[in-house]
Amino acid sequence: METTNLAELYDLAPLDWSGVAAALDAGFPQAPGSGGPDRHTCWLVTLDPDGRPHVNGVGALWVDGAFCFETAERTRKARNLARDPRCSLAVALAGYDLVVEGEAVRVADPSMVALLAERWRNAGWPCEVDNSGSALTAPFSAPSAGPPPYFVYRLTLQRVTSIATQEPGGATRWRF
Secondary structure, X not given: OEEEEOOHHHOOOOOOHHHHHHHHHOOOOOOOOOOOOOOOOEEEEEEOOOOXXXXXXXXXXXXXXXXXXXXXXXXXXXXXXXXXXXXXXXXXXXXXXXXXXXXXXXXXXXXXXXXXXXXXXXXXXXXXXXXXXXXXXXXXXXXXXXXXXXXXXXXXXXXXXXXXXXXXXXXXXXXX
């Protein structure tokens, strides 16, 4: 991992990745009224065919060093990822604002899909693994997710930028 101190100009030390990872491991509730100004929203950026960014809120989980999120196959974000897996995800955590860049690939392994379904259920979204074993279904989802089935994606980290939102502050970029 390569670390770049973005706040050297202010004589601030680089942030420690272990602190950011601990904040992610602690979880970030996304239900209304559970954090942030009202909750912690994850914003996914994919690339439209003409290169313009497409930004949409997603329900995401931090699992084993990567973000996982879901969406229906016919949503713009899913079509964008099928064409170009490069994407970015941003979230404000307790103590850190975070932007992750990388590539998202569809998760089709039934055991991983089942594990993620369990984690989403524990977080309050009543999803289940569908009959295929490789996608999710639920009585509701975010309007931007489209109708089921919901495919699961794993965003592998390539570059992460974080700004500390508490003293002493700092800003750092990591390349993985």
